[in-house]
Amino acid sequence: MNIILISCDSLRADHLGCYGYKHPTSPHIDRIAAEGILFTQAFGGEIPTEPVHTSLFTGLTGHRTGIVAHGVQPYYLPKNTPWLPTLLWQAGYQTAACDNLYQLKEWFARGFVYYINTVSRQRNLTGAEVNAQAISWLRTQATSPFFLFLHYWDTHTPYLPPERYRNLFYEGDPAAPDNRSMEPVRAQTLYPFFHQFHYRHLGPVTDAQYISALYDAEIRYLDDCLAELDAELSALGLREDTLLIIMGDHGESLYEHDIYWDHAGLYDATIHVPLILRLPGRIRPGMRSDAMVQHMDLFPTILEAAGVAVPGPISGQSLWPLIDQTGSRDKLIRERTYHAECNWQAARAVRTGEWKLIQNIDPWEYQRPPYELYHLSTDPLETRNVVDDYPHIAAALQADLQKWVEGELAGRRDPIEVTLATDGMPAQPRMERALASFGLTWEEWRRRPDLKRLGL
Numbered sequence: 001m002n003i004i005l006i007s008c009d010s011l012r013a014d015h016l017g018c019y020g021y022k023h024p025t026s027p028h029i030d031r032i033a034a035e036g037i038l039f040t041q042a043f044g045g046e047i048p049t050e051p052v053h054t055s056l057f058t059g060l061t062g063h064r065t066g067i068v069a070h071g072v073q074p075y076y077l078p079k080n081t082p083w084l085p086t087l088l089w090q091a092g093y094q095t096a097a098c099d100n101l102y103q104l105k106e107w108f109a110r111g112f113v114y115y116i117n118t119v120s121r122q123r124n125l126t127g128a129e130v131n132a133q134a135i136s137w138l139r140t141q142a143t144s145p146f147f148l149f150l151h152y153w154d155t156h157t158p159y160l161p162p163e164r165y166r167n168l169f170y171e172g173d174p175a176a177p178d179n180r181s182m183e184p185v186r187a188q189t190l191y192p193f194f195h196q197f198h199y200r201h202l203g204p205v206t207d208a209q210y211i212s213a214l215y216d217a218e219i220r221y222l223d224d225c226l227a228e229l230d231a232e233l234s235a236l237g238l239r240e241d242t243l244l245i246i247m248g249d250h251g252e253s254l255y256e257h258d259i260y261w262d263h264a265g266l267y268d269a270t271i272h273v274p275l276i277l278r279l280p281g282r283i284r285p286g287m288r289s290d291a292m293v294q295h296m297d298l299f300p301t302i303l304e305a306a307g308v309a310v311p312g313p314i315s316g317q318s319l320w321p322l323i324d325q326t327g328s329r330d331k332l333i334r335e336r337t338y339h340a341e342c343n344w345q346a347a348r349a350v351r352t353g354e355w356k357l358i359q360n361i362d363p364w365e366y367q368r369p370p371y372e373l374y375h376l377s378t379d380p381l382e383t384r385n386v387v388d389d390y391p392h393i394a395a396a397l398q399a400d401l402q403k404w405v406e407g408e409l410a411g412r413r414d415p416i417e418v419t420l421a422t423d424g425m426p427a428q429p430r431m432e433r434a435l436a437s438f439g440l441t442w443e444e445w446r447r448r449p450d451l452k453r454l455g456l
Helices: 027-034 047-059 084-090 127-140 193-199 208-235 295-306 320-325 389-409 415-423 428-437 442-447
Strands: 001-008 039-044 094-099 114-117 148-152 241-249 260-262 275-278 287-294 335-341 348-350 356-364 370-377
Touching: 001 208, 027 208, 027 241, 027 275, 047 084, 047 295, 084 295, 094 127, 114 127, 114 348, 127 148, 127 208, 148 208, 148 348, 193 260, 193 348, 193 428, 208 241, 208 260, 241 295, 287 320, 295 320, 335 389, 335 415, 348 389, 348 415, 356 389, 356 415, 356 428, 370 389, 370 442, 428 442
Parallel strands: 001 148, 001 241, 039 287, 094 114, 094 148
Antiparallel strands: 039 275, 241 275, 335 348, 348 356, 356 370
16 A cells, blocks of 8 residues: 655645635545545644644654744754654655755655655745656656655745636736725734745735635645646556545635734634545545544554554554544544644644634734633634633633643653744744845834835
8 A cells, every 4th residue: 555645835724625615726635535534623733834744754742842843943853753754664665755844854854765855946836846756756766555745835825826827716906006905914013024925926916815816726726736646646556555645734824813824823724724535445435524633643544554553652643443433432532632833923722622722922023912712613713812701711721731731741841932042933034034135134123114114
């Protein structure tokens, strides 16, 4: 049996048809979901990309590995940490990746005999480039059994889909002079970075909805790329003997919560991700599971599928009892999930099926209260902070979150506190580089964040 693990960067669940989205963004992903199992309640633990993928490949939370931040951080993943590609390679799997996470941290290349660094020629990686490398490898190098990891970046900013996709989900004038929806975006202290990295590539835009429509267009382009890859699996006779996993590493906030087309905040827009598995003959078509699952669960799930012993102890749990519908339901389904971030802001959260409590450790440039409590059953979009209305629930969840943190750390120093004390907010160097291109320092900009100083 072969294994293909596909990570779709910044792909939020609720913008896919199989998760109930109103626009036809994902016809082929929907088809794959109908051929296997779709997890309706899959959540990222520590976000964004680096912590998520570290958890994915170790089966551990970031509070155990120390990898809770993205970018500059004082932690290193020891080489003796059990690592999914290495374990599969040691078990006789041919291992390959089309990915560029090695550019960020060296450990993402561990265990791969073939590591195709797809960022080498240009910054904005496309699905067509990933497909070209992956399909070439499948045709010329792959021998069974193999493990192939593919990382698609199309749904990550900047949203630059091919021209034919750009107006699929938009009708209007993106530069209408009377549209004021970009004014809150431009008023943010962090605007210079996002202008340099994203907005300037889009041209003059006044309609925020146009940018969100470009995100949907990127999903449709990604979907077409996955359809091409899937067709190649069939043509090569690999489809029937391949466990195919499609996941988002984290979601994307599209104007919600004062977070504009980025993946900060522990709201469901950012932590709720798609997770779909297909394995003909083992996974029955049309399955859906409402169990609360996380990326770290894929570590034991993949190892079990490959017949490889799971090194312990780990944080994740195998999904096969859910898929095979065996065992005790109480032992299989979490009652709650835990989350953290340390990039554009530092926070932790606990989420149950009904409630979510967010502890804002350092909101940095965002305006956040110390705690946020949302009643998800009546407020799924998390628009009303009811922390003052339900103090007993907030206190209970706060105690539960603190107990979880203490259990994960087991006496070690809190990696979020260490990161902030050592490097400050990890995103700050990116802001500093963006401002340097305008001849300003971060301190100068914070004192007077006037876009006229930047000529914008």
